[in-house]
Every structure is written in structure tokens, then in C-alpha cells.
Amino acid sequence: MAGVIASSSRRVAALRLLRRRLFQAVPLMLGVVVINFILIHLAPGSFLELMTAENQVSDPATVELLRKAYGLADPIWLQLLKYIWALLHFDFGFSYRQNMPVIEAITINLPATLLLMISSIALALAVGVAAGVVASVKVRTFWDTLVSVAAMFFFAAPSFWLGIMMIVLFAVKLGWLPVGGMMTIGGAGGGVASVLDILAHLLLPTLALGLFYAAIYARVLRSSMLEVSQLDFVRTARAKGLSRNKVTLSHVLRNALLPVVTILGVQMGTVLAGSVVIESVFSWPGVGSLLFDSVSSRNYPVVLGIMVLGTLVVICANIAVDLVYMWLDPRIEIR
Amino acid sequence: MALPLEVRGLSTTLFTRRGEMKAVDGLSLSVGAGETVALVGESGCGKSLSALSIMRLLPDPPARLVGGEVKLNGRDIVTLTEEAMLDIRGQEIGMIFQDPMSSLNPVATVEKQIVEVLRTHTDLGRAAARERARELLELVGMPDAGRRLDAYPHQLSGGMCQRVMIAMAIACSPSVLIADEPTTALDVTVQAQVLALLKKLQTDAGMAMIFITHDLGVVAETADRVVVMYAGRKVEEASVDDLFDAPLHPYTAGLIGATPTPGAARAARLADIPGMVPPLNALPAGCAFAPRCPRVMERCRRERPELSRPTPGRLVACFAAEKDFAPKDGA
Numbered sequence: 266m267a268g269v270i271a272s273s274s275r276r277v278a279a280l281r282l283l284r285r286r287l288f289q290a291v292p293l294m295l296g297v298v299v300i301n302f303i304l305i306h307l308a309p310g311s312f313l314e315l316m317t318a319e320n321q322v323s324d325p326a327t328v329e330l331l332r333k334a335y336g337l338a339d340p341i342w343l344q345l346l347k348y349i350w351a352l353l354h355f356d357f358g359f360s361y362r363q364n365m366p367v368i369e370a371i372t373i374n375l376p377a378t379l380l381l382m383i384s385s386i387a388l389a390l391a392v393g394v395a396a397g398v399v400a401s402v403k404v405r406t407f408w409d410t411l412v413s414v415a416a417m418f419f420f421a422a423p424s425f426w427l428g429i430m431m432i433v434l435f436a437v438k439l440g441w442l443p444v445g446g447m448m449t450i451g452g453a454g455g456g457v458a459s460v461l462d463i464l465a466h467l468l469l470p471t472l473a474l475g476l477f478y479a480a481i482y483a484r485v486l487r488s489s490m491l492e493v494s495q496l497d498f499v500r501t502a503r504a505k506g507l508s509r510n511k512v513t514l515s516h517v518l519r520n521a522l523l524p525v526v527t528i529l530g531v532q533m534g535t536v537l538a539g540s541v542v543i544e545s546v547f548s549w550p551g552v553g554s555l556l557f558d559s560v561s562s563r564n565y566p567v568v569l570g571i572m573v574l575g576t577l578v579v580i581c582a583n584i585a586v587d588l589v590y591m592w593l594d595p596r597i598e599i600r
Numbered sequence: 601m602a603l604p605l606e607v608r609g610l611s612t613t614l615f616t617r618r619g620e621m622k623a624v625d626g627l628s629l630s631v632g633a634g635e636t637v638a639l640v641g642e643s644g645c646g647k648s649l650s651a652l653s654i655m656r657l658l659p660d661p662p663a664r665l666v667g668g669e670v671k672l673n674g675r676d677i678v679t680l681t682e683e684a685m686l687d688i689r690g691q692e693i694g695m696i697f698q699d700p701m702s703s704l705n706p707v708a709t710v711e712k713q714i715v716e717v718l719r720t721h722t723d724l725g726r727a728a729a730r731e732r733a734r735e736l737l738e739l740v741g742m743p744d745a746g747r748r749l750d751a752y753p754h755q756l757s758g759g760m761c762q763r764v765m766i767a768m769a770i771a772c773s774p775s776v777l778i779a780d781e782p783t784t785a786l787d788v789t790v791q792a793q794v795l796a797l798l799k800k801l802q803t804d805a806g807m808a809m810i811f812i813t814h815d816l817g818v819v820a821e822t823a824d825r826v827v828v829m830y831a832g833r834k835v836e837e838a839s840v841d842d843l844f845d846a847p848l849h850p851y852t853a854g855l856i857g858a859t860p861t862p863g864a865a866r867a868a869r870l871a872d873i874p875g876m877v878p879p880l881n882a883l884p885a886g887c888a889f890a891p892r893c894p895r896v897m898e899r900c901r902r903e904r905p906e907l908s909r910p911t912p913g914r915l916v917a918c919f920a921a922e923k924d925f926a927p928k929d930g931a
Contacts, residue, residue, distance in 0.1 A: 497702040503657055504697075505717045505768060506690030509682075515716075516705050594707055595752040 275595070279588055286584045294576060298352065301572045302345050305565050312563040313337060316361055335359075352573065358566035362559075367570040371552060375574070377447055378551035381470055381540050386529070388475035393482025394518075394525070400483065401490035401521075402513060412483055419480040424539055428473035428546040435469060442469055445548035470547040474539050478532065482525050489521040496520075523594055530586035534579045602674030604775045604808035605654075606630040610668035612646070612653045614880070615661060621880035623649045623663065625832040631776065631808035636799075638823035638840070639812045640855070642877050646832040647812045651778045654810075655695060656685050673775060691721040694769030696798075698781040700761035704753040710737070710764050711749035717771045736767040741797055759790035763797070770801055777802065780812045795822055816859045820844060828852050831877060831888035834907065837915040848916040848924075850895045887918070895920040 313335065317328055332338050336347060351358065357367035400412035419427070436444040443449065443466050448459065493499065494517050502516045503509075544553030552571055559567040591597060612624040624646040631637045639647045652658050653665050656677070669676045672692055677685065689695075697703040705713060714733040718724050724732060730749065737745035740763040753761055762782060769777060779798060783791040799822060802809050811822055819826055819840065826843045828836040828851065836849040847853040857871035875892040884890055890900040897919060905917045910925035 497697060497699060498705045500657060501695075501697060501703045501765070501768075502705065502716075504655060504689055504695040506686045506688070506720055507716065508686055511720075516708075519707055520705070596706055596754045 275591075279591060282587060282591065283584065286580075286587065290580045293580065294573070295349070297576045298349060298569075298573060299345065301569055302348060303341075305569060306341055306344075308563075310563055311337060312361070312565055315563050348569070357570040357573070360559075360564060360567045362562055362564050362567075367566045370555065370567055371570055371574055374550060374552045374555045377549060378537075378540055378544070378553060379578075380467065381474065381544070381549060381551060382536050384467055384471045385475035385478070385540070386536060388471050389478035389482055390525075390529070392476070392479040394486055394522070396479065396483035397486025397490060397521075397525075398513070398518060400487040401494070404487075404491060409487075412487070416480040416483045419476040420484075422477075424473050424477055425542050425546050427476070428470065428543055431469050431473060432547070442466075445546075447550050470543050470549055473546070474536070474543045477539070478536070481528065481532075485528060486521055486525050489524050490517055493517050493521045519593070523590070526586060526590050526593060530583050530590070533582040533586070534575075537575050537579060602671065603630050604633050604673055605810070606671040607650075607654065608669045608671070610650060610653055610670065611666045612649050612658060612663055613666045614663050616881075619881050622883075623832050623880060624653060626668070627829070627832075627834055628668075629810075629827050629834070629837070631810060633775070633808055634803065634806045635825065636802065636809040636811055636823045638819040638826045639810060639829060640814065640816065640819055640826055641829035642814060644877050644880075645829045647814075647829055648780050650829070651695070651780050651810065651812055654778065655689060655693060656680075656682075657689070687721070690717050690768075690774075691772045692774050693776045693778060694772070694774040696762070696765050696769050696777070696779045696782045699785045700758055700765050700782075701753065701785070703765055704761055706753055708752070709749065710751050710753070710756070713764070714749075714768050714771060717768050721772045732771075733767070736771055737763070739770075739801070740764075740767045741793075742767070757790075758786050759794065762786060762790075762794050766794075766797065766801070770805070770807075773805060775808060777807045777809045778812070779809060781814070782811075783818060784813070784815070791818070798822070816844075816855055828855070831883060832880065833888065833917065834915070835889065835917045837907075839913060842914060848910065848914065848921040849889075849918045850893050850920065851889050854892075854894075893920075 313328070313332060317323070317331065322328060322331075329338075336344060339347070348358070355368065357371070359365075360367045360370045363370040396412045396416070400409045403409050432444055435442045445466075447466050448462050449466075490513075494513075499512060499516055502512045507516075540549075540551065541553035541556055543549065544551045545557050548554070552575070556568065556571045558564070559571070607627060607629050610624055610627040611622065614621040614623050627646070627650055629637060629639075639650065641647050649658065649663060652663070654670050656665070658665060665678065668678065670678050672688065677688060680688070704710075711730060711733055714736060715726075715729045718729040718732055719726075722729075734745050734749060737748055742748050742760060742763050748756070748760070748764075753764070756764070765782075777798075782798065783794050786794060795818065798809070798811075801807070811819075813819060823840045825837065825839050827834055828843075828849060830851050836843070836847070836852050838848070843852065844856065847856055851873070854871065854873040858873060860870060873892055878884060878888060878891065884901065885904075886902050887893070887896075887900045887905055890896045893900065899919050903919075905919050905922070907915045907917045908922055909915055910921060916922075
């Protein structure tokens with residue numbers, strides 16, 4: 266308790282946290298790989314059957330050759346060990362559908378998903394925090410009720426339905442925004458025009474995915490703000506002669522954000538899962554679309570690869586959230 | 601010259617679902633420069649609400665200031681706008697609260713919290729404000745002040761947190777300092793240090809101080825004058841010596857009797873005041889203290905005693921005390 270922790274030692278603590286988290290990630294990744302591998306092999310059929318059927322291969326010798334080539338002839342535990350060994354060399358296998366290594370198929374799609382995830386979370390935070398602050402400052406007024414009702418709506422509405430409704434309204438009826446995809450086919454002319462084109466395509470999926478989380482953050486932040494504003498140090502801040510806005514933003518909000526950040530960390534995984542659905546609705550060329558396509562074509566190497574990389578993304582996002590949490594609350598030494 | 605603080609007929613009502621309760625009922629007090637007035641009473645008697653009323657920091661709802669005036673250096677601040685009050689809080693009136701650990705923002709450094717007052721009320725730049733914050737920490741006796749600037753409240757002890765609170769309260773040299781139970785949450789040894797510090801700062805700067813406490817030991821050490829409150833009303837006011845020599849109100853006598861004195865015979869039990877402070881929405885018709893009073897008379901239950909001045913410099917609201925001082929006829 267005695268030592269005064271200067272900012273430099275907080276940096277050391279952050280690095281320690283980073284090291285520990287990365288270390289913990291190893292058994293976690295292993296668990297994810299093993300469980301997903303087994304789950305997928307428990308499912309009936311394999312991509313081999315679909316592949317041979319699609320290509321009208323019926324010669325048993327050829328099928329057997331393919332089975333050997335894809336390593337499906339080995340017992341499952343050996344396949345698993347071989348897979349893990351390959352993963353250690355960043356070899357995720359080969360995707361026959363895309364006719365390229367799995368890792369390539371995924372990395373082509375990954376940026377689109379990351380873009381959608383990041384923009385959705387950013388929107389959720391911006392809208393959720395703003396709405397939560399307004400609702401708590403104007404508590405028990407029209408604005409508070411408005412935020413509550415809107416939050417209830419976006420929390421209850423399934424995101425795929427919301428997506429479809431927004432397509433109907435903004436894309437089909439009003440024609441303001443594109444129906445789907447990530448950019449206009451044929452290109453928008455490059456440079457700034459291309460960026461604007463992508464943003465126009467990004468808006469609806471971001472809203473469909475992000476507003477659900479915005480609703481949660483708004484409600485959590487509202488109650489957290491109301492709770493914090495009752496605390497002693499808020500009265501101290503007012504006794505210092507700070508204006509109400511200053512007190513709200515620099516004393517109440519800063520403390521009230523902590524539970525929001527906690528939820529954000531927990532929800533990183535569900536944002537990724539949610540993007541699978543939204544990507545299908547909006548034909549967004551991301552990992553979600555790839556996953557959907559791979560599951561229906563039993564392209565299991567790709568499915569497994571997405572699971573593994575998805576886990577990696579969620580782990581990284583959680584580490585980032587922990588670091589933000591640590592920065593927000595100096596009392597916490599995350600273990 | 602006008603007194604630093606003059607309060608007249610201050611009334612604060614709690615508007616609750618169970619009805620209106622007069623939490624502070626016509627409180628008057630004045631504090632001169634360099635003087636310490638202690639506000640004494642049991643929990644719930646309206647001490648803290650009086651202080652918050654003066655600061656216009658009442659939790660509204662349910663509390664609202666319904667009457668009276670608060671003159672700060674001759675200017676009534678009850679009628680000021682909230683905007684104008686911002687310049688008064690922290691600059692002309694400083695306030696220290698009970699629990700220093702929870703009264704500081706847990707996620708801001710000591711520096712940020714002190715600098716914030718300075719930058720709100722003065723033109724100091726960032727670097728100058730930091731330097732001034734360090735000086736203030738040295739002034740309040742913070743060991744290793746320069747390094748403590750970067751500390752967070754949870755890294756400091758209760759006594760150190762209270763020193764930070766005091767540094768913030770006096771940062772802009774206010775003419776009035778309100779200390780609301782500043783030592784209640786602290787260890788006894790630290791209490792003595794903080795009291796000595798407050799006393800010294802006050803004497804050096806000639807501040808008027810209102811010292812709120814329920815601890816008569818602390819009162820004897822710090823106050824010049826004492827205002828005793830019961831159920832939202834002032835029941836006695838006297839200089840600290842007079843009050844301890846000869847308390848006039850039975851409630852004051854009860855409080856003094858309930859305070860342990862070192863050296864007193866072990867066998868002598870502390871006298872307690874029977875009963876509890878009545879709830880504010882169920883005050884008795886007459887004197888609020890009547891149900892617990894050892895000297896209660898028939899009149900006390902019907903009529904509420906007003907403040908009278910039995911001897912110069914003393915005020916008391918009690919029929920029994922009035923009788924003691926009444927001119928005896930036929931003697």
C-alpha cells in the first residue's frame with residue numbers, strides 16, 4: 266500500500282498483464298482446437314462425399330486416393346495430432362472449394378469482418394454511451410423514457426430481422442443506400458469515392474449489428490451513472506465549484522464506464538458470431554459469409570480454421586479490453 | 601465589516617412520499633473571521649443538511665431549501681443562480697467531508713483532483729497549477745508531496761486522503777471552511793493530527809470555520825463557540841467553556857454526560873440519554889426533546905420553547921432552563 270505507483274510502473278503492470286494473458290491463451294487455443302475438431306468429426310458425412318458427388322467421381326479407387334490425400338484415412342486422434350502439428354506451422358489445411366490454402370481463403374475475408382466488427386462496436390459505444398448519459402442526466406423525463414423504449418426495441422429485435430427491415434426501408438423503398446455487398450460492382454472510381462462507397466455499404470450492416478449492443482450499453486450505463494452520481498466523491502466535485510456538465514463527464518462518466526467495458530469484453534465473441542448472421546443478410550464478403558458457405562458445403566478445414574482464427578481475434582480483443590479497463594481503473598490489477 | 605458567514609432562519613424541508621419533514625428548522629448562526637463554531641448533535645439532527653444547505657448542494661429531491669438567508673461576507677447567496685454559486689463553491693467556501701477515502705474520485709490522481717479546483721477558479725496554467733498543488737500538499741503536511749501528486753486515492757491512507765481533501769478545500773483560500781465530521785472516519789492518532797492541522801491552517805489564514813461533529817471531545821479541542829442541534833433546531837448556543845462548565849439544555853447535559861472522561865472513576869457508568877431522536881415526520885407537539893428529557897414539565901409537551909437569552913452570550917430553548925434563570929420573587 267505504501268509505494269506510490271508512478272505511470273512507468275503502471276506500464277510495467279500492463280506488460281505483465283499482456284504476458285500473462287498471452288501465456289493463458291495457449292491452453293485455451295488448444296482446448297478450442299480439440300473440441301471443435303472432435304465436434305466436426307462427430308457430425309455425419311465429410312466434405313469428401315460432397316466433393317466427389319459434385320464432381321461426379323464414383324470410382325472407388327479415386328475416392329480412396331482422395332481420402333488418403335486429405336488425410337481422412339488415419340484414425341481421428343492421429344488426424345487431430347497432425348492438425349495441431351500443422352497449426353503450429355500456420356498450416357490450416359487446404360480448401361478445395363476456393364482451391365487455395367485455408368489461411369488464404371480466410372485472410373481474404375477477414376478484413377471485411379474486422380471492419381464490420383470494429384465499426385459496429387464503435388457505433389454501439391458511441392450511441393450507447395451518449396444515450397446512457399442523456400437518460401441518466403435527464404432521468405425520469407421524456408428523454409429518459411425515449412432512450413428506454415428505443416433500447417428495449419433494439420434489444421428485443423433480432424438483428425437479421427432488423428437488417429431485412431432496414432434493407433426494405435432504406436435500400437428498396439427509399440433507395441438511399443445499397444442493398445448489400447461491400448462495394449459497388451465495377452468500382453466507384455477509386456480514392457475518396459471508393460472509401461465513401463464502402464462506407465455507404467457499411468452503414469446498414471453496422472446499424473443492424475451495432476444497435477443491439479448500443480441498447481445494452483445505454484441501459485447499463487444509465488443505471489451505472491445514476492449509481493455513481495450518488496457517491497461521495499461526486500458531492501466533493503460539486504463542492505469544488507465544478508459545473509454540472511464537468512462533474513458528469515469527468516467524474517461520473519469515467520467511473521460509470523467500468524461496467525460497460527466489462528460487458529464489452531465478454532461480448533467480443535458474440536459480436537463475431539452476430540456478424541455471421543448479418544454478413545449473410547447483407548451479402549457482406551466477410552468471414553461470416555465464408556463460414557456459412559463452408560458449413561453448408563461441409564468444407565470442414567475452413568470451418569475449423571475460422572473457429573481457430575475467431576478464437577484468436579476474441580482473445581486479442583479481450584486483452585485489449587483488459588488493458589483499457591486497467592487504464593480506466595487504476596485500482597485494478599487484473600490477474 | 602460584515603461577518604464571513606451569517607445564517608438567518610435557514611430552513612430545509614425533505615419532500616418525501618411520507619410527507620414533508622423539516623430537517624432544518626430556522627437555524628441561525630454566525631461565524632467570525634478566525635472563529636470556529638461547532639455544530640453538535642446526534643445523527644439525523646440536521647447538521648450535515650445545514651452545511652449542504654449553506655453550500656446549496658442539497659440532494660434535490662428530496663431536500664429543498666425553503667427559507668432563510670445565508671450571508672457570505674455580507675452578500676445573500678440563497679438567491680444566487682446556480683451559475684453564480686459555482687464561483688462560490690470551492691473559492692469562497694471550502695468543504696471537507698466525513699469519509700476521505702470515498703470522498704476522492706478513485707480513478708483520478710491526487711494532482712488532477714487538486715489542479716481541477718485551481719484551474720476552475722484561478723488563471724493558473726497547467727505547470728503552475730501542478731506546482732501550486734505540490735505546495736498545497738506540503739502545506740497540509742503530506743510527506744513526500746512531490747511524488748504523492750501522481751498517486752491515486754487507494755494508494756494513500758485515510759489520513760493522507762483527508763489531507764488531500766483539506767488541500768483541495770483551502771486551495772483557493774476561502775473565507776469560510778465547512779468541515780463535516782472531518783475526523784470521524786480516522787484513527788484516533790490521525791484524528792489529532794488532522795485537527796491540529798485544521799486549527800493551524802485556520803489561524804494562519806483567518807478563516808471562519810464551521811465544524812460539524814457528534815464528538816464532544818473534538819469540540820472541546822477545536823471550537824470557540826458551540827451550537828447544539830436537536831431534531832433540526834438549535835437548542836443551545838454558548839462559548840465552548842460555558843457549555844462544558846454549565847450546560848443549560850438537558851440535552852446538552854445529556855451529551856456531555858455521555859462522553860467518557862479520562863481519569864473518571866471506573867465504576868461510574870456513562871450516563872446515556874434514554875430513547876431515540878424522534879423521526880422528523882412524527883415530532884411531538886411541544887419540545888422535540890420532551891419524551892427523552894429528565895426535566896420534562898407539563899408545559900414542554902404542549903408548547904415548543906423558543907430560544908431565549910438567559911445570560912449574555914448564551915442561547916437556550918428550554919422551559920426548565922428558563923425557570924432556573926427566572927427572577928425569584930419573594931426571595
